Amino acid sequence: MCTDGEVKWGLEGxxxxxxxxxYLDGERGKLCYRGFDVEDLALxxxxxxxxxxxxxxxxxxxxxLNWLSSELSKERELPLEVVKIMELFPRxxxxxxxxxxxxxxxxxxxxxxxxxxxxxxxxxxxxxxxxAYWYRMKNGLPIIPxxxxxxxxxxxxxxxxxxxxxxxxxxxxxxxxxxxxxxxASTFSAMVTSSTLSDMYSAVVSAIGTLKGPxxxxxxxxxxxMLEEIGSLENVEGYFNAMVSRRExxxxxxxxxxxxxxxxxKLMRKWLCELNEGQRVKYLDIALKLEELVLSRFKDKKIYxxxxxxxxxxxxxxxxxxxxxxxxxxxxxxVGWTAHIIEYQQNNRLFRPLAIYSGPTGLSYREVKEQIxxxxxx
Amino acid sequence: MCTDGEVKWGLEGxxxxxxxxxYLDGERGKLCYRGFDVEDLALxxxxxxxxxxxxxxxxxxxxxLNWLSSELSKERELPLEVVKIMELFPRxxxxxxxxxxxxxxxxxxxxxxxxxxxxxxxxxxxxxxxxAYWYRMKNGLPIIPxxxxxxxxxxxxxxxxxxxxxxxxxxxxxxxxxxxxxxxASTFSAMVTSSTLSDMYSAVVSAIGTLKGPxxxxxxxxxxxMLEEIGSLENVEGYFNAMVSRRExxxxxxxxxxxxxxxxxKLMRKWLCELNEGQRVKYLDIALKLEELVLSRFKDKKIYxxxxxxxxxxxxxxxxxxxxxxxxxxxxxxVGWTAHIIEYQQNNRLFRPLAIYSGPTGLSYREVKEQIxxxxxx
Numbered sequence: 100m101c102t103d104g105e106v107k108w109g110l111e112g113x114x115x116x117x118x119x120x121x122y123l124d125g126e127r128g129k130l131c132y133r134g135f136d137v138e139d140l141a142l143x144x145x146x147x148x149x150x151x152x153x154x155x156x157x158x159x160x161x162x163x164l165n166w167l168s169s170e171l172s173k174e175r176e177l178p179l180e181v182v183k184i185m186e187l188f189p190r191x192x193x194x195x196x197x198x199x200x201x202x203x204x205x206x207x208x209x210x211x212x213x214x215x216x217x218x219x220x221x222x223x224x225x226x227x228x229x230x231a232y233w234y235r236m237k238n239g240l241p242i243i244p245x246x247x248x249x250x251x252x253x254x255x256x257x258x259x260x261x262x263x264x265x266x267x268x269x270x271x272x273x274x275x276x277x278x279x280x281x282x283x284a285s286t287f288s289a290m291v292t293s294s295t296l297s298d299m300y301s302a303v304v305s306a307i308g309t310l311k312g313p314x315x316x317x318x319x320x321x322x323x324x325m326l327e328e329i330g331s332l333e334n335v336e337g338y339f340n341a342m343v344s345r346r347e348x349x350x351x352x353x354x355x356x357x358x359x360x361x362x363x364x365k366l367m368r369k370w371l372c373e374l375n376e377g378q379r380v381k382y383l384d385i386a387l388k389l390e391e392l393v394l395s396r397f398k399d400k401k402i403y404x405x406x407x408x409x410x411x412x413x414x415x416x417x418x419x420x421x422x423x424x425x426x427x428x429x430x431x432x433x434v435g436w437t438a439h440i441i442e443y444q445q446n447n448r449l450f451r452p453l454a455i456y457s458g459p460t461g462l463s464y465r466e467v468k469e470q471i472x473x474x475x476x477x
Numbered sequence: 478m479c480t481d482g483e484v485k486w487g488l489e490g491x492x493x494x495x496x497x498x499x500y501l502d503g504e505r506g507k508l509c510y511r512g513f514d515v516e517d518l519a520l521x522x523x524x525x526x527x528x529x530x531x532x533x534x535x536x537x538x539x540x541x542l543n544w545l546s547s548e549l550s551k552e553r554e555l556p557l558e559v560v561k562i563m564e565l566f567p568r569x570x571x572x573x574x575x576x577x578x579x580x581x582x583x584x585x586x587x588x589x590x591x592x593x594x595x596x597x598x599x600x601x602x603x604x605x606x607x608x609a610y611w612y613r614m615k616n617g618l619p620i621i622p623x624x625x626x627x628x629x630x631x632x633x634x635x636x637x638x639x640x641x642x643x644x645x646x647x648x649x650x651x652x653x654x655x656x657x658x659x660x661x662a663s664t665f666s667a668m669v670t671s672s673t674l675s676d677m678y679s680a681v682v683s684a685i686g687t688l689k690g691p692x693x694x695x696x697x698x699x700x701x702x703m704l705e706e707i708g709s710l711e712n713v714e715g716y717f718n719a720m721v722s723r724r725e726x727x728x729x730x731x732x733x734x735x736x737x738x739x740x741x742x743k744l745m746r747k748w749l750c751e752l753n754e755g756q757r758v759k760y761l762d763i764a765l766k767l768e769e770l771v772l773s774r775f776k777d778k779k780i781y782x783x784x785x786x787x788x789x790x791x792x793x794x795x796x797x798x799x800x801x802x803x804x805x806x807x808x809x810x811x812v813g814w815t816a817h818i819i820e821y822q823q824n825n826r827l828f829r830p831l832a833i834y835s836g837p838t839g840l841s842y843r844e845v846k847e848q849i850x851x852x853x854x855x
Contacts, residue, residue, distance in 0.1 A: 117832065188585050206574045304581070312672075453493070455494075
């Protein structure tokens with residue numbers, strides 16, 4: 100009766116839209132934003148340039164870049180009422196729960212909720228401020244208002260740490276690498292929400308909640324938990340063997356689309372190894388050993404480290420607590436989310452799939468009720 | 478290069494799961510929950526019985542029903558801190574934005590966020606309280622705490638109006654009719670979010686944001702706006718002709734799956750006509766005239782009134798402001814959302830579809846930058 104073969108589990112291989120935003124070749128390990136290799140962009144451009152590129156389709160002229168940088172910096176402040184509400188939140192709240200809640204609340208104070216570039220820019224700025232403010236509040240520190248003169252990455256780190264750290268240029272590249280990746284689960288959830296012609300806040304809130312899961316953005320936090328649990332180089336093999344024998348998932352490996360080395364992971368791995376030459380990067384030795392074991396054991400299954408495997412090691416090296424890792428993913432990916440939300444509206448069609456029904460049929464309330472009463476009476 | 482034919486726009490006709498929760502026959506206009514016709518349930522059961530049925534798969538015994546009723550009534554209170562935050566919200570906030578925000582904030586105070594029946598029950602109770610509290614706050618009235626002795630529908634209306642109104646039995650039936658409908662857009666968004674193994678709050682928050690759109694639950698509010706705009710019986714034909722000639726959508730008609738009369742709309746229409754025999758139901762004459770025009774004009778296109786066409790007229794008759802209509806949909810549908818979220822976990826697979834890429838390829842940052850600089854210099 101129910102033919103399971105018709106079911107597109109996880110929508111694997113199902114094409115849901117036509118998009119000119121990014122191209123992902125999982126077999127060759129390539130990711131391009133608007134035709135530019137993500138590595139090329141990470142090495143040569145800035146987050147602001149990439150945001151312009153993803154939203155508007157081409158690299159900005161100097162004038163266009165100045166315009167966007169200025170718009171982004173103008174939009175950084177949160178409404179005072181929203182900051183006051185954040186102050187009331189329990190300090191042990193997870194940053195992703197806070198981010199999701201505060202973006203939702205923003206809609207009560209910022210009345211324009213259209214699926215527009217204006218709101219895409221505003222949310223990109225404000226999500227960085229929410230993340231930094233929550234970092235300060237959580238740690239019992241006074242918040243540091245944004246500095247308009249600084250770039251997006253510099254300002255974010257300044258709001259967190261009170262100064263622009265040396266690693267800011269690398270953080271900017273991390274934002275670029277996380278900004279977009281085709282129809283991943285969080286982007287898709289934002290598209291589903293906006294396909295009912297709901298609003299920009301609702302769509303981005305859906306994306307944040309979806310990114311949070313450990314099978315998506317939440318993996319970067321879990322990877323660091325795993326590395327902490329392993330603790331030292333000599334424990335790696337034991338951990339690996341135990342996970343394999345229990346057939347459990349090793350965090351940070353495998354990807355629905357990449358069947359070779361994730362180009363972003365490759366770049367992060369290179370940066371980490373370079374950093375490690377100067378000053379020891381904690382957990383890198385454990386990670387590289389674990390990678391070696393996974394690659395040699397699962398070569399045929401094409402399981403490689405993904406972007407979340409290395410990002411946490413880098414953020415940890417920067418002194419960012421692991422609870423904030425997924426938020427760092429979100430404040431970059433909001434560019435991709437909003438680019439897709441707006442692009443899909445050009446050809447919007449409500450997402451409304453189907454299920455195969457596998458339950459009973461033809462039941463009558465009265466008959467079943469009589470039967471239940473009879474059984475109870477027995 | 479990009480073959481548009483491969484794209485499953487809106488996932489129309491694509492099966493994404495196997496489910497035993499509801500069966501929808503769009504050709505015959507049938508909707509069954511767990512094998513029971515929705516009309517049979519609306520006429521004979523209660524919201525609590527239907528919630529039990531949808532969540533656990535069978536009608537409850539008396540004992541089971543007592544257990545669920547008691548669990549639901551125990552879970553009605555909101556944490557005091559959450560009520561205090563609601564008090565800070567601007568009074569002109571849309572109830573759906575408030576509902577989405579408060580459900581998100583609940584996760585900061587209620588630490589168990591698992592994809593569990595416990596949380597399904599808790600959210601079903603609390604969402605009704607949020608809706609009623611916001612109704613009171615918005616109107617500058619003191620909130621009325623829940624009364625444990627009352628049923629779900631009675632208590633909700635009591636929290637709104639300070640008494641259990643005569644129409645409560647009909648409101649209970651409305652909750653039943655709205656409780657579930659297969660993989661509609663909001664349910665689907667909740668499944669996408671929870672497919673990353675995110676949490677129950679994130680998933681329900683996605684669903685609320687998705688339901689809000691006028692192509693989904695938001696339609697009931699828009700229908701009443703339309704009826705108000707038409708204003709009187711003699712304007713119906715002019716309005717209809719103007720909309721048809723401008724090829725604009727007439728709110729409350731058409732459905733992705735139903736290609737005949739929506740069984741829920743049929744039932745509501747009947748109730749409205751019965752009520753109208755006692756006391757004139759405002760806008761019903763306008764609606765019936767509009768229905769007549771649409772049915773005769775678009776017979777071949779199989780366009781019929783949907784659930785949102787009549788629900789607003791009934792809620793308006795009950796004295797509920799139209800801004801709250803979609804919230805009334807949400808506080809019922811949360812049962813279906815959570816039933817599907819939990820069912821999908823039994824066979825969870827991350828939703829990760831694909832896009833066909835239609836943009837440029839092989840661009841180089843340096844080359845394009847040089848080109849831009851040259852053009853600007855000219």
